Amino acid sequence: MEHMKSITVGIPHVSIIAAAATIARYCSAVAMIILLVSGCASVPGRQVADAVRPEMVPNELHPDELLDVSIVVFDPGKLPDDEDERIGLSPEIRAAEARFVPTHLKYTMQQSGYWGTVRVIPRADVGSDVLVTGRIDYSDGESMVLTIEAYDSRGRQWFKKDYAETSKSHEHTGIEPQKTDVFQDLFTTIANDLVDARNQLRYDEIRNIKLIARQQFASSMAPEAFAGYLVKDDQGYWQLVRLPAENDPMMERIEAVRSRDDMLVDIINGHYDAYYRDLWQPYSEWRRSRRDEVAAMRKLEREALGRQLLGIAAIVGGIAIGMDSDNIDRSGVLTDVLILGGAAAVYSGFEKRKETEINKDVIAELGESFQSEASPLLLEVQGETIRLTGTAEERYGQWRKILREIHFQETGMTPVSQSEQVTPQ
Secondary structure (H helix, E strand, O other): OHHHHHHHHHOOHHHHHHHHHHHHHHHHHHHHHHHHHHHHHOOOOOEOOOOOOOOOOOOOOOHHHOEEEEEEOOEOOOOOOHHHHOOOOOHHHHHHHHHHHHHHHHHHHHOOOOEEEEEEEOOOOOOOOEEEEEEEEEEOOOEEEEEEEEEEOOOOEEEEEEEEEEOOHHHHOOOEOOOEOOOHHHHHHHHHHHHHHHOOOOHHHHHHHHHHHHHHHHHHHOOOOOOOOEEEOOOOOEEEOOOOOOOOHHHHHHHHHHHHHHHHHHHHHHHHHHHHHHHHHHHHHHHHHHHHHHHHHHHHHHHHHHHHHHHHHHHHHHHHHHOOHHHHHHHHHHHHHHHHHHHHHHHHHHHHHHHHHHHHHHHHHHOOOOOOOOOOEEEEEOOEEEEEOOOHHHHHHHHHHHHHHHHHHHHOOOOOOHHHOOOOO
16 A cells, blocks of 8 residues: 555656546547437437327318328338348338338328328329328338428429428327327328418319319320320420310210229228238337337447446556656556556446347347238129239239220220320329
8 A cells, every 4th residue: 555655646747637638538539429329319300390280171171172192102212231130120121111101191191181082002103183202211110201292183293391200208108000100290290281282272273183183094094085185384284175075985984994993992002001000019019119229229338338438548548657758667557557447447348238239139029020921912803803913013003904904895995005104293
């Protein structure tokens, strides 16, 4: 003790100041890095407001004022890579979200009373009054960022906006399928923006949108019969030049074809709805568990990082004292203490970091159940059983081809190829 005391007292004042300054610089770096780590809970993007109230129709609207909406299955965006998969994200989860998110948006929109039929469709196609598309820019179960675009049948863009929300712990309780989701503020904000855009339209514009959509479908099925009914103006928007006669037999056939198309779209929506219901429980559990695991990971990361960097600071401080050539003998013991103590802190930090791997494994296991298989779809059309196979998008493409063939058989007109159809909005 006397030896240690004499050494401690005998260290030159300048060496202590230099060592203290070195350690202070490294502690400042430690504090800054820990602050950065603790800030990773949020994601870039303008966060939606909390507790957003849905826009509800004040009085029941006339059917002529109700626009039908088609929401295309979302673009999953940049799929998770190997690094993401190590923390529990995967392409399978993102594919599930690309179906789940538009389906829940559909339910949110239906509650407002402003819309006619709201459906989720596999891909953009002609004949929709309003078309909504989306891309998942970021999603990790705790935060979500979406890009949403909306167009009407005229080709006019209603808006293109980014929406972001980072969930809070209390939002993972009290959720209910078709009504309240963890990111309900995000869904309600999108639905309200669509209502606001719709409410800027005059009655004659709404009627025109519906007529153009009807004519687009007819032109896609029978371009020879309906050539010249639609043209694009100087701004590239669709305009009605004329309408078929009220009792036009060709249009009556087209309406029959469209009824069959609605039938398949309803069947496909039934599959999306069933997928959504089956996904609700495991997906909700995954998001809640992932939030808990990520919070635990961040805490462990901060602790591990703090231990390692503080240990490094101690080592550097010890080296700084030891480099004082005038006091090598007297500073040797303190140098050894700082370096050995710092090394122990660094090792402790690495051991603490190993605990995060356990949490990452738990998150990865929670995502293994997100696999989807497309079963064959059997339809009865004109006394014949039609078998559609593949993904929903592939089955929808097969169906549209079959509809054109049916129309050809009934009218004798040349079937239209995909490239000859009126392009969607």
